Amino acid sequence: MASVKTKIAKPINVLIIDDHKMVRDGLKVMLGSLKQFMQFSVFEAESGEEALKKKDFNAIDLMIIDYNMPGMSGAETVFAVLRSKPEMKILALSNYSELPYIQNMVDAGAKGYILKNIEPAEMLRAIKTILSGNKYFSNEVAIKLLDEQEEKTMQKIRLQKFITPRENQVLQMIAREMTSKQIGEQLFVNSRTVDSHRRNLTKKLNAKNTVGLIKIAYKLNLIEE
């Protein structure tokens, strides 16, 4: 039997994919500073393409991938990696906390999204969370996500001052796929009246046709369902 001198926790194999050496170095230092809690063996790649060619690809436990890189983007890299190894744990790293970026990475299959200003303690938490099969997102990311929603609400409030209650009601009914005739019957008014409301709405909301109305209604969450 092989002798085991000390009990050593198996190090985590981390592959850092980023085109900037500085970022890679910074990450290495940060991971090193966590060695009392977790040991890391750090591998590096300057691009998604390079990462995919790594021979020790299968030994990697965790990948940290930058969002924007020349050549394959972060999202493309994530996608490509997961195609060859679906269970790979991937942490997306970015400067941006805007929804579209996050969305891209998460859609591609990243299990977490952190910002570059992350503190070591949070990094440790992020890595632990992801390695245990869960997802991790920086709080700032959450804030951005909700701000998005908040903006919608504001717009909605502004708009609902702009369109009259009746118009609002008609809009909701249009959104339920009802025709002017049906709406008129339900509201006990002439279908031509409904047409008038419809026309006013189209003008007020600056829409070309009913499709435009629905789009606005959707954007502003005027549609329940």
Added chain:
Amino acid sequence: MASVKTKIAKPINVLIIDDHKMVRDGLKVMLGSLKQFMQFSVFEAESGEEALKKKDFNAIDLMIIDYNMPGMSGAETVFAVLRSKPEMKILALSNYSELPYIQNMVDAGAKGYILKNIEPAEMLRAIKTILSGNKYFSNEVAIKLLDEQEEKTMQKIRLQKFITPRENQVLQMIAREMTSKQIGEQLFVNSRTVDSHRRNLTKKLNAKNTVGLIKIAYKLNLIEE
């Protein structure tokens, strides 16, 4: 000049609003455990109504409000509080990390949203963040928000297998408020062809009319913009 024996940081006045004594007590204990970092003077209210009647209302620095309470709901309480004191810092507390709940509280004006399983360290971070004028959300909350998005994406993928590429293309153009005629011109096909696609889409997606198409397209994020 008055004598100052020891340098004492001014305690933060916290009002806890929750109908369950147990939760209030638990919070008090947790806040007490943070005294080495921050001093709290804890006030309590069993309901939104009671909170609004507090005479030391104006001395409160931070409110922690439970989501579901008999009588005024958490969101209503938040809204009412902010009407009389718009700059009040409010932290929403809940068992639920579902979007609609979070949405309600944030819309009402809560500056943060934490779950009841929060750890003291995170609580401290949340309070600090909010008192400094920022927003704070538990990570689990962020995950839920993104899962929501992910589900959409899955649906989208499923659906895009169902509708043909051409149909998808036509759908996008319909969503741009284009008529069949215009679409036909742009795709160099007869407008009747577009009508056929439109008809097939309506049937496949089980919509009554164009409005239904757009609704589905929107739900599934098929529409860029």
Added chain:
DNA sequence: CAAAAACTCCGTAGAAATACGGATTTTTTA
């Protein structure tokens, strides 16, 4: 109370969408 805003109704017409049923050509795929 007077003015403004919102809601209502209507005529005429043309454009667009929907319904139904088919047929041909092209492309994909087993």
Added chain:
DNA sequence: TAAAAAATCCGTATTTCTACGGAGTTTTTG
């Protein structure tokens, strides 16, 4: 390569939507 799926085109007919202009009634509001 044969079958299936997708994309194309078309005829007929009806319904719905959009456009333009006008006008009466009710409600809201300063």
